[in-house]
Structures are given as C-alpha cells and as structure tokens.
Amino acid sequence: MFRFIVRRLLQLVPALFGLSVLLFIWLHKLPGGPESAILGERATPEMRAAIRENLGLDEPILVQYGRFMRRLIRLDLGTSISTKREVTTEFLERFPGTVELALTAMLIAVALGIPLGYLAARRRGRFLDHVSVAGSLVGVCVPVFFLAYVLKAIFAEHLHLFPSSGRQDPTINATRVTNFFVLDGLLTREWDAAADALWHLVLPGLALASIPLAVIVRITRASVLEVLGEDYIRTAEAKGLTERVVRNRHVLRNAMLPVSTTIGLLTGGLLSGAVLTETVFAFSGIGAFVADSISHRDYPVLMGFIMIIAVIFVLVNLIVDISYSLIDPRVRVR
Amino acid sequence: MALLEVEELSVTFRQRGRRTVRAVDGVSFSVDAGEVVGLVGESGCGKSVTSLAIMGLLPRQAGVTVEGRADFDGTDLLRVDRRTMRDIRGRDIAMIFQDPLSSLNPVLPIGRQVTEVLARHRGLSGEAARREAAELLDRVGIPDPTRRLREYPHQLSGGMRQRALIAIAVACRPRLLIADEPTTALDVTIQAQILELLKELVRDSGTALIMITHDLGVVAGMCDTVNVLYAGRVVETARRRPLFTEPRHPYTVGLLNSIPRLDGGRGERLSPIPGSVRDVLPWADGCAFAPRCSRQVPSCVGGPPALVLTHTDRSYRCVNPVPPAAGPATPADSGTAPAPTAGGSAAGETRTTAVPAAREEESA
Numbered sequence: 001m002f003r004f005i006v007r008r009l010l011q012l013v014p015a016l017f018g019l020s021v022l023l024f025i026w027l028h029k030l031p032g033g034p035e036s037a038i039l040g041e042r043a044t045p046e047m048r049a050a051i052r053e054n055l056g057l058d059e060p061i062l063v064q065y066g067r068f069m070r071r072l073i074r075l076d077l078g079t080s081i082s083t084k085r086e087v088t089t090e091f092l093e094r095f096p097g098t099v100e101l102a103l104t105a106m107l108i109a110v111a112l113g114i115p116l117g118y119l120a121a122r123r124r125g126r127f128l129d130h131v132s133v134a135g136s137l138v139g140v141c142v143p144v145f146f147l148a149y150v151l152k153a154i155f156a157e158h159l160h161l162f163p164s165s166g167r168q169d170p171t172i173n174a175t176r177v178t179n180f181f182v183l184d185g186l187l188t189r190e191w192d193a194a195a196d197a198l199w200h201l202v203l204p205g206l207a208l209a210s211i212p213l214a215v216i217v218r219i220t221r222a223s224v225l226e227v228l229g230e231d232y233i234r235t236a237e238a239k240g241l242t243e244r245v246v247r248n249r250h251v252l253r254n255a256m257l258p259v260s261t262t263i264g265l266l267t268g269g270l271l272s273g274a275v276l277t278e279t280v281f282a283f284s285g286i287g288a289f290v291a292d293s294i295s296h297r298d299y300p301v302l303m304g305f306i307m308i309i310a311v312i313f314v315l316v317n318l319i320v321d322i323s324y325s326l327i328d329p330r331v332r333v334r
Numbered sequence: 335m336a337l338l339e340v341e342e343l344s345v346t347f348r349q350r351g352r353r354t355v356r357a358v359d360g361v362s363f364s365v366d367a368g369e370v371v372g373l374v375g376e377s378g379c380g381k382s383v384t385s386l387a388i389m390g391l392l393p394r395q396a397g398v399t400v401e402g403r404a405d406f407d408g409t410d411l412l413r414v415d416r417r418t419m420r421d422i423r424g425r426d427i428a429m430i431f432q433d434p435l436s437s438l439n440p441v442l443p444i445g446r447q448v449t450e451v452l453a454r455h456r457g458l459s460g461e462a463a464r465r466e467a468a469e470l471l472d473r474v475g476i477p478d479p480t481r482r483l484r485e486y487p488h489q490l491s492g493g494m495r496q497r498a499l500i501a502i503a504v505a506c507r508p509r510l511l512i513a514d515e516p517t518t519a520l521d522v523t524i525q526a527q528i529l530e531l532l533k534e535l536v537r538d539s540g541t542a543l544i545m546i547t548h549d550l551g552v553v554a555g556m557c558d559t560v561n562v563l564y565a566g567r568v569v570e571t572a573r574r575r576p577l578f579t580e581p582r583h584p585y586t587v588g589l590l591n592s593i594p595r596l597d598g599g600r601g602e603r604l605s606p607i608p609g610s611v612r613d614v615l616p617w618a619d620g621c622a623f624a625p626r627c628s629r630q631v632p633s634c635v636g637g638p639p640a641l642v643l644t645h646t647d648r649s650y651r652c653v654n655p656v657p658p659a660a661g662p663a664t665p666a667d668s669g670t671a672p673a674p675t676a677g678g679s680a681a682g683e684t685r686t687t688a689v690p691a692a693r694e695e696e697s698a
Binding site for chain 1: 389391395419420421422423424425428429431433436437438439440441442443450451454455486488499502
C-alpha cells in the first residue's frame with residue numbers, strides 16, 4: 001500500500017511537468033497580455049513594450065518558463081500582476097473558502113444522492129423512481145447560477161432563513177487561523193463563529209451540489225440496480241438476513257464501487273466550478289479572483305491555480321483508488 | 335405427513351409489451367421429512383422458478399403472480415408475511431445455487447458470509463461464530479478452514495466455493511434443503527464429490543432435499559422420488575427405480591433416450607426429443623408436450639390431460655402413455671441409472687424395440 005502511494009505520487013511529477021509546459025506556452029501565446037489590461041486600449045506601443053519588459057514578458061518563452069520552474073521548485077508561485085502580492089499569499093487567503101464550499105457541496109450531494117439513488121432503484125418504475133430520475137435530469141440541466149439566484153431569493157431574501165452573502169457575519173469578530181472559517185471557529189472554540197460560517201455555507205453549498213447530486217443519484221441508481229440482479233444478493237436473501245443487513249453489507253457495499261470513482265471525478269470539477277456560485281453569494285473564495293485573473297492575463301495566478309487544482313485532483317483520485325481497494329479485495333494495490 | 339406439500343403452484347410473469355409467461359403452471363409434489371426428491375426437466379421447464387417461489391425469492395413486483403399452496407409443516411409459505419419468511423429462510427429452509435462464484439459476495443470474506451447466517455438465526459457472534467464457521471467448513475471438506483475463513487471467494491476454487499455455499503446452507507441445520515443444479519458449473523470430477531457430500535449431509539442430519547437438475551445421472555444417484563417437469567407442470571412422478579425401469583410418460587422416455595450409453599450398440603444414434611421447450615401448447619388446450627410427442631393421438635388436444643394415478647407414489651399425466659415394460663429399461667438389479675456403468679445387452683434390446691416404433695409414428 002505504501003509503495004503504491006509513493007509510486008502514484010511520483011507519477012504526479014511528469015504529469016504536472018507536461019501540464020505546466022503545455023499551459024505555459026498556451027497562456028502566453030493567447031492574444032493580448034497583461035499590458036492591455038493595465039493600460040487600456042489607447043496605450044502606445046512604447047508604453048506596452050515598457051510594461052512587457054518590466055514584467056519580463058519580452059524574454060524568450062523558454063527563459064520565462066525556466067524562471068517559473070525555478071520558483072515552483074521552491075513552492076514560490078511568483079507575484080500577481082494585478083494585485084502585486086505573492087500568489088501563494090493570495091491563495092492561502094482565498095482557497096480555503098472555495099475548498100470549504102466544495103466540501104459542503106460534496107457532502108450534501110453524497111448524503112442525499114446515495115440514499116435517493118438506492119431508493120429509486122429499489123422502487124424501480126414507481127413514483128419515487130420517476131421523481132428522482134426526472135429531478136436528476138433537471139439538476140444537471142439547470143444552470144448553477146440560476147439555481148443559486150433562486151435559492152437566494154427564496155430562502156435568504158424572502159424567508160430570511162439563511163444569510164444571502166458572505167462567509168461570516170461582519171458583526172462576529174472571529175479569530176483567523178487557517179482561513180477555513182468553520183475549522184477556525186472549532187479550533188479557537190468560538191462556537192458561534194463556526195456555526196455562523198456553517199450557516200453561510202448552506203445555500204451556496206446546495207446550489208453547487210446540484211450537479212454532483214444529480215450525477216450521484218443516477219450512478220447509484222444504476223449501480224444498485226445492477227447489484228440487485230446479482231446472484232449473491234439472492235443468496236443473501238436466501239439466508240433470511242434482515243433487510244438492513246442485505247442493504248448495507250451486500251447491496252450498498254458492492255454498489256459503492258462505481259459511485260466512489262464518480263465522486264473523485266466530480267471533486268475536481270467542483271473546485272474549479274465554484275466561481276459562479278461564489279459570485280452570486282459574494283462568497284470570498286478563489287473563484288472571482290481567478291475569473292479576474294483570466295481577463296487580466298495574470299499569468300502567475302493562472303499557472304498557480306491550475307497547478308494546485310491538478311495536484312488536488314490527483315490526490316482525490318488517489319484516495320478514491322485506495323478506498324476502492326479497501327472495498328473490493330479483488331482490486332489489491334501494490 | 336409430508337414436510338412440504340406443493341399444490342397447484344403457478345407463477346405468471348406479466349410485463350407490459352411482452353408476452354405473458356406462465357413459467358410454472360400447476361405444479362404439485364410433496365417432500366417427506368428426510369426424503370430426497372428430484373425435480374427434473376429441460377431448461378425452461380420451470381424447475382428453478384418453482385424453487386424460488388417456495389423460497390419467496392421471486393421479485394416482489396407488479397406482474398409477478400404466484401398462486402397455489404406450498405405447505406411447509408403446516409405453514410403456507412406463499413401466504414406467510416415477509417418478516418416470518420425471513421425467519422424461515424436460512425433456518426428451516428435453505429438453498430444452494432447453481433453458480434458458486436456469482437452466488438458468493440465478492441467483497442466479503444468467506445468467514446463473514448458463514449457467520450452472518452449463524453448470527454441471524456442462531457444468535458452466535460464473535461469467537462463462538464468463528465469457531466462454528468470453521469467447524470462447518472471442515473464438515474463440508476474444506477481443508478485448513480481457519481485460513482479459508484479469512485479468504486475471499488475469488489481465492490477459492492470452484493469446488494471449494496460450492497462447498498462454502500453448502501456450509502452456509504446447512505449452517506442452521508435446516509429441515510429442508512433446496513439444491514438448484516448445484517453441480518452444473520463444476521468439473522465432472524468435482525461434481526461427483528459435491529453430490530457425495532450432499533448425500534452424506536442429508537443422510538446424517540435427516541434433512542429433506544429437493545434436487546433440481548436436468549441430469550438424470552444425478553437423479554439416479556441420489557433421489558428417492560422423482561418429479562419430471564414439462565412446461566411448468568409435473569408430467570410424471572415415480573420412485574427412482576420404477577421411473578428408470580418403467581417410465582410411462584413419453585417425455586420421460588424421451589429424456590432417458592437422450593442419454594448416451596456405453597452399452598448402446600456401436601454407431602447407434604442417440605434419439606433426442608425433437609423440437610424445444612418453446613414448442614409448447616398451453617396446458618389449457620391440451621398436453622403441452624403433444625407438438626413434440628411421438629405418441630401423439632387426437633385426444634391429446636382439447637383439454638389438459640388428467641393425472642393418472644397408477645398406485646401409490648406413481649402418477650403421470652398422459653392420455654396415451656407408454657405401456658409398462660416398453661420403456662428403456664435399466665437392469666433393476668444394478669439400481670444405478672442409465673449411467674455409463676449401468677446396463678447389459680438385455681437393456682439395449684428392450685430399448686431398440688421401443689424406439690423404432692416411436693419413430694414410425696412420428697414420421698406418419
């Protein structure tokens with residue numbers, strides 16, 4: 001198991017290297033550059049050239065890439081062109097919010113999706129099945145920002161059940177440790193701050209959960225249907241086991257294999273896809289920052305963001321593979 | 335007093351957009367305590383569906399209708415509520431399935447799959463359950479049982495898996511065991527071992543056994559009473575020996591004639607039953623076997639043939655039965671079936687006289 005993990009982490013190195021080369025060249029070859037964003041449309045060619053020289057963008061691309069790599073090895077992502085601050089500092093401030101939101105969304109999606117998918121399969125062809133299948137289709141189709149606005153309008157602005165924006169009530173003076181607000185509240189034993197941060201996560205979490213929830217319902221339903229047709233489920237029933245044991249030990253355990261793979265694949269999408277949700281709820285995560293960086297051609301921020309997402313994605317899927325081998329003895333990692 | 339009395343059991347599968355299938359159409363048979371009863375027939379004749387209906391394992395959904403009675407020790411299994419049925423299953427009636435690999439849960443250790451039934455019905459847990467499970471594996475002939483308990487199904491050979499399934503089935507000393515083609519997926523050498531094991535277990539514990547098979551060799555080696563099924567109905571019931579020596583239903587004769595024999599003359603062809611189970615007549619319109627039958631007479635159609643009771647333990651459903659002593663005889667003294675070892679020249683002769691006659695009628 002240990003060797004498997006080490007090998008997978010080592011495989012990460014060439015993958016990240018290839019990804020960085022491709023994206024670096026592609027980003028820098030895109031028309032326009034940070035100088036247009038800084039100077040606007042009326043700038044003279046001389047002014048543009050001066051800025052490009054100042055940022056080191058006039059050098060050959062290989063030289064620029066070499067500089068990027070030398071920094072990356074020291075875990076230095078450079079300085080943001082638009083905010084003039086260290087990219088790592090910016091990320092440490094903003095990433096925790098996004099991670100918190102993505103985790104909330106995934107928890108909601110898993111906690112609702114697996115039972116719903118299971119029940120739909122068990123009541124195949126009946127009302128609940130039709131509702132969940134149709135609902136999951138809607139869940140995939142409705143744009144996340146639209147759902148976010150609807151949730152906000154109903155539950156925050158009309159019913160006042162949840163806060164409509166932000167990550168923490170401004171009147172709460174919470175201590176910051178990790179910038180994961182819920183975690184901070186727990187660490188510093190400021191329970192009201194933790195509860196408030198959690199409260200702020202509900203609506204954006206629900207909005208962001210819609211697509212993974214729909215996907216998990218569908219995958220679980222299909223997977224449970226397949227397992228229900230297996231001979232070993234008939235054996236379990238023939239033993240006279242209680243419904244609960246048949247469901248948990250025999251059906252769900254086998255049905256979870258494809259579901260866990262799906263969860264891994266969805267996680268990466270959640271992190272990078274939180275932008276719109278964060279915008280609607282004025283949730284200070286990484287989303288808006290990265291979106292601005294795209295229009296500003298803020299190369300260091302974009303490169304850093306992509307690298308981090310890639311690392312997280314690989315790590316999550318490594319965890320999925322490990323859990324796979326824990327569920328299914330036939331998949332032993334070595 | 336019979337332990338299990340199945341009366342007029344029928345199972346109908348109705349699905350929108352598809353033909354309604356009456357998989358079991360009025361099956362009646364009984365099993366005495368400690369008796370080994372065979373349900374024999376071609377694939378599709380309703381043997382497995384019959385057993386699943388008795389076990390309450392048919393899918394509970396719209397379109398599946400089960401009718402009739404299945405009295406087990408005074409309880410009608412078809413009308414008992416689901417909770418009670420879960421108590422009966424695994425404790426009083428257990429089942430062994432055809433494919434031992436797919437019938438074991440791939441992600442649970444063998445031990446868990448044995449102990450969970452002990453926990454459910456015998457209240458054993460922890461070390462006591464593990465010890466009992468190891469003993470069970472030992473009893474069904476699995477060597478090194480404590481190690482095997484920790485292994486997973488894919489680490490066991492086919493024969494070992496079937497032994498493990500048998501261990502699970504006999505774990506609570508059921509009064510009735512249903513074995514649905516337990517040897518079909520196994521090598522020939524392993525088949526014999528498994529049958530021997532089953533025979534031994536039911537003899538030692540006094541468990542009644544329903545042996546579902548298409549293999550008359552298995553029937554000959556094990557069963558006390560044999561029910562021959564055709565198109566969802568029992569067409570002939572007999573004790574083992576009379577069935578082989580004096581089959582009365584043309585279908586039984588056909589089944590016996592389909593078995594290769596060492597003592598059949600060199601170059602002599604087997605006489606398989608023409609057609610397939612799909613060429614059936616609905617029982618309501620006459621004998622379902624009539625379209626394939628070599629002894630067909632006009633009275634075969636028009637209504638279901640009545641059950642003819644010759645004497646106790648013997649009945650068949652045919653208007654033009656094979657006359658006694660004209661069927662393919664197995665020397666009564668050998669007692670073992672038309673298996674390759676059985677036979678003698680006399681047997682071959684009786685058979686050759688019966689079959690050409692049948693062929694003439696067929697071509698006519």
